[in-house]
Amino acid sequence: MLETGFWVIFLAGLLGGGHCMGMCGGIVTALTLNLPAGQQRWQIMLSYNSGRILSYVMAGVALGGLAEAGLSLLSARPAQMALLVLANLMLIAMGLYLAGLSSAIIGLEKLGRPVWQRLQPLLARLLPIRRPRTALLAGMLWGWLPCGLVYSATLSALASGKALQGGLLMLAFGLGTLPNLLLMGVFADTLRQWIQRRPVRLLAGMLVAGMGLARLLMLVLQA
Numbered sequence: 304m305l306e307t308g309f310w311v312i313f314l315a316g317l318l319g320g321g322h323c324m325g326m327c328g329g330i331v332t333a334l335t336l337n338l339p340a341g342q343q344r345w346q347i348m349l350s351y352n353s354g355r356i357l358s359y360v361m362a363g364v365a366l367g368g369l370a371e372a373g374l375s376l377l378s379a380r381p382a383q384m385a386l387l388v389l390a391n392l393m394l395i396a397m398g399l400y401l402a403g404l405s406s407a408i409i410g411l412e413k414l415g416r417p418v419w420q421r422l423q424p425l426l427a428r429l430l431p432i433r434r435p436r437t438a439l440l441a442g443m444l445w446g447w448l449p450c451g452l453v454y455s456a457t458l459s460a461l462a463s464g465k466a467l468q469g470g471l472l473m474l475a476f477g478l479g480t481l482p483n484l485l486l487m488g489v490f491a492d493t494l495r496q497w498i499q500r501r502p503v504r505l506l507a508g509m510l511v512a513g514m515g516l517a518r519l520l521m522l523v524l525q526a
Contacts, residue, residue: 308459308463308472308518309471309472309475310475311394311514311515311518312456312459312472312473312475312476312479313475313476313478313479314479314510314511314514315394315397315452315455315456315476315479315511315514316452316456316475316476316477316478316479316480316481317479317480317482317483318401318479318507318508318510318511319397319401319452319479319480319483319507319511346435346438347432347435347438348438348484348485349435349485350435350436350438350439350442351438351439351441351442351445352442352477352481352484352485353439353442354438354439354440354441354442354443354444354445354446355442355443355445355446355477355484356442356446356473356474356477356478356481357442357443357446358442358443358444358445358446358447359446359453359456359473359474359476359477360470360473360474360477361470362446362457362460362473363456363457363460363469363470363471363472363473363474364466364467364469364470364473365466365469366457366460366461366469367460367461367463367464367465367466367467367468367469367470367472368465368466368469369461370383370386370461370462370463370464370465370469371464371465371466383462383464384522386458386461386462386464387459387462387518387522388519388522389458389462390455390458390459390461390462391515391516391518391519391522392515392519393408393411393451393454393455393458393515394455394459394511394512394514394515394518395511395512395515395516395519396408396451396455397451397452397455397511397512397515398508398509398510398511398512398513398514398515399508399512400451400508401504401507401508401511402504402505402507402508402509402512403501403504403505403508404508408451408455409451411451411454412449412450412451412454413449414449414454415447415448415449415450415454416449418447418449419447419448419449422444422447425444426441426444426445429441429444453476456472456473456476457473459472460472460473
């Protein structure tokens with residue numbers, strides 16, 4: 304089940320390109336503004352995204368470790384099952400949002416805004432970015448941008464009940480988001496036009512929702 308979870312989380316990150324474009328497009332544009340084309344641009348973009356993924360992994364380790372400690376004090380199986388159900392319901396909600404069929408997930412993103420309001424000024428101080436080391440720090444801050452897709456993945460990390468597994472799940476998610484966000488820094492306009500096409504959004508959203516529904520059915524069959 305966990306190995307399947309890695310692929311599901313990876314694909315959710317990969318297919319969530321439309322959401323990534325909306326949430327992170329402005330930040331990517333600001334971070335890459337006036338950077339010359341070529342090797343330096345790629346180094347900067349890789350550093351940004353390495354920092355962002357590192358933040359995801361840290362969150363996964365923390366939540367998985369927290370769950371590991373909590374489950375040792377509770378009846379572990381029912382509690383973990385409840386978390387897995389919640390994580391997959393979130394995945395379904397995110398798929399419906401990506402498809403343009405529901406906006407319920409947006410309310411969840413409001414929960415992270417107070418933290419982001421404190422971190423955003425720190426990110427602004429790092430601009431303009433000219434070195435990979437500075438880009439890495441900016442990426443680590445960027446990783447805490449309120450995002451329903453990230454929150455869905457972190458619930459899976461929490462439901463894993465293990466610090467290491469939680470970190471690996473978030474690494475899989477971060478790697479899934481990497482192609483979209485790397486290309487966004489180089490082909491922003493072209494990628495935006497393609498991802499925002501109605502058929503593309505609908506297909507991606509239905510695939511994400513379908514993965515969440517399939518995992519829910521697996522949980523029911525295993526219960």
